[in-house]
Amino acid sequence: MIETEPVSAVQDAGTNQVEVIAFCCNFCAYAAADLAGARRMQYPANVRIVHVPCTGKVEVQQILAAFERGIDGILLAGCLEGGCHFVEGNLRAKRRVEAAKQVLDEIGLGRDRLRMVNLSASEAPTFVARIQEMVETVNALGPNPLRLPGDKERAK
Numbered sequence: 001m002i003e004t005e006p007v008s009a010v011q012d013a014g015t016n017q018v019e020v021i022a023f024c025c026n027f028c029a030y031a032a033a034d035l036a037g038a039r040r041m042q043y044p045a046n047v048r049i050v051h052v053p054c055t056g057k058v059e060v061q062q063i064l065a066a067f068e069r070g071i072d073g074i075l076l077a078g079c080l081e082g083g084c085h086f087v088e089g090n091l092r093a094k095r096r097v098e099a100a101k102q103v104l105d106e107i108g109l110g111r112d113r114l115r116m117v118n119l120s121a122s123e124a125p126t127f128v129a130r131i132q133e134m135v136e137t138v139n140a141l142g143p144n145p146l147r148l149p150g151d152k153e154r155a156k
Contacts, residue, residue: 018072018138027085029077031121043131056089070147073138076116
């Protein structure tokens with residue numbers, strides 16, 4: 001089961017308007033997010049961390065459903081390539097992300113709203129940097145056009 005948990009002290013929620021989901025694998029990315037929280041490193045408040053056992057468990061349908069509900073951007077953060085605790089889960093996720101990017105291009109949302117990164121559990125600064133980069137990219141793209149005007153609750 002996928003659960004959402006806040007991880008660190010975050011920046012002022014009023015400064016960002018877009019919403020980003022970060023699917024973080026248990027062994028590396030979520031541990032890096034937790035370490036960032038323990039070090040009191042800040043990243044934008046409009047990022048929701050979703051704790052998953054492995055990025056290989058995130059299906060294309062889940063990604064597309066999040067965009068359909070109005071999420072503006074998605075970041076999949078998994079183990080380093082070759083270092084997945086589920087052997088090749090992150091490689092499976094990489095293929096799924098590429099398939100989802102093609103669909104996003106075809107429907108006009110654009111592939112830049114979806115990104116996958118690989119990092120180790122000790123890379124808290126890298127985790128924060130990748131989150132900030134994703135938020136900047138999505139801010140430049142603007143809100144998801146599938147979100148109805150004034151429908152902030154739809155994305156939740």
